[in-house]
Amino acid sequence: MSIISQEKFKEISNFHGEPCVSIFLPTQRGGKEVLEQKSRTQLKSIWDETKKELEAMEVPGEKIEQLGKPVQELIDDAEFWRHQSDGLAIFSAEGFFEKFTVPVNFEAYKYISKEFYVRPLVPVFNGDERFYLLAVTQDSVSFYEATKHSIGEIEVDDLTPSQLEDRVGYDYEEKHSKSKTQNSQTGSATTHGYDAANRDDKNEILRFFRAIDKGLHEILRDEKAPLVVACQDYLFPIYKEANSYKNLFDEVVPGNPSDSDMLGLHQKALGIMEPHLEKEKRSKLENFKEHTPEQVSSKVSDIIPAAFEGKIDTLFLENRGEVWGTYNEENRKVETEEQRSSKNTSLTNLAAAKVIENGGAVYLVEHAFMPEKDAGLNAIFRYS
Structure with missing residues (x-):
């Protein structure tokens, strides 16, 4: 992918x-x-x-x-x-x-x-409409991109170690086996596959997780979407310590991810993620009319120049709606036209591109849920 x-x-x-x-x-x-x-x-x-x-x-x-x-x-x-x-x-x-x-x-x-x-790529950049899922054990690493309705695997073999031994050395397995044998002979207990008091084991897992985090940074460095981790409970605190991604989700998908296929993991992840998906979008739609007239607009003549100037915090575009016209950046003049022609362009596409470039949020919204339904574009400004 x-x-x-x-x-x-x-x-x-x-x-x-x-x-x-x-x-x-x-x-x-x-x-x-x-x-x-x-x-x-x-x-x-x-x-x-x-x-x-x-x-x-x-x-x-x-x-x-x-x-x-x-x-x-x-x-x-x-x-x-x-x-x-x-x-x-x-x-x-x-x-x-x-x-x-x-x-x-x-x-x-x-x-x-x-x-x-x-414009159709807008959902790719909506942090609260999609999420990443990392399924990790000491023997495997799988990484996925998902929405409420879909999930697809992203190949990370060239970015991350595929198992703990790849990162800390193949002597780990031998040492780990000896430790478990010694524990069984002495009667001491192990917890979830490693001695919770054994700092060496924890440090080696931490190194493994840091290597994963470093590799995923190549994908996640500019992302806003939450990262959800599926792993056994005892491993999640160690992964949180290794993590550098600012949007790590604070709840773990519990259980051994090896016990589920991709669709099963997706279903489990949705169980904890669904209340949070599209939360920001819903909040901004609900609060649109609470803003002062200077903070919002549904006028194309206001929205297009503001998009170029980085003034838009949130842009709502009517899904399947279109606005055709031209924009002269030098004099900030917007001309709209009824039909598409060889001389005009999609102003909704232009606005979406510029808002995403400038770090704003863009959402495709069905007509019935647009704050101002008579306009194809609604915007909340960062400042007036």
Whole structure:
């Protein structure tokens, strides 16, 4: 699974070219749809439509072929389609290609313009709508990205040790076995697999967990989503001591994670996480009208300049809603238009990109739950 960092998001959202092609489609993790190659067939269909649209825009055939080459390689890669999450995002331009497999249920969509369309990626950057799950024992490390409705594994073998012996040395197992034998001979008790009073054992586990924490930092350093740990109870205090990630969730998913598969771990994690998911979003939606008129706005002419200037704390976008128009950054002038054209752009996409770049929160909200329902964008400002 490809994780989208803040830096990569900024690179994509600030890229300009003629043309930039953005494609989003739903994918499946397994089952009949994977066997029937449903997503693979759907991408082929979307790309065929995209080629026709590019031809109608009088894009040279050579450039269309260049844009489509990496897309076609994906279509032809049978192995790629066996390892999907819930959605696939593709960005292709001259000299540029990126793809991301993410736990977001995209609707099939294509967008051709002078910039990439990043708005569907908004849930990836909502810390209270998704979470990370680390399942760890002394013999295994598994890492997942999840939402309320989905979970997908992230490969971390190249970032973290896969078992304790990889970090502290293979003499650990021999020493550990001798310790247990000696304890059984003398009648002394062990607790949950290691002597709670044995500092050496704890220190070695602590070194193991610090190595895991260091590796995960490569993924989590810019993240806001909570990290939930699934491990045996006695290990969690040691992991908390090793942890450097500021959004570590304070409750552990109890039990031995080796006793559950990925879906079982997801269900257990939701048991402790669900009350906290989307908590901040709900609170901000409920309190929108309690702010003074200077602190909020539903006017596109106010919101777009504020997004560029880093003044927006929270942006609500109507899901499936769109606002077309243009923005002149020099004079801060916003022009809206009824229909999409070759000369305008998605202002909701523009606003979402800038707010995320500047550290604000962006949420896709169904029409019925928008604070100001007559507008496609609602914003809470950081300052007036």
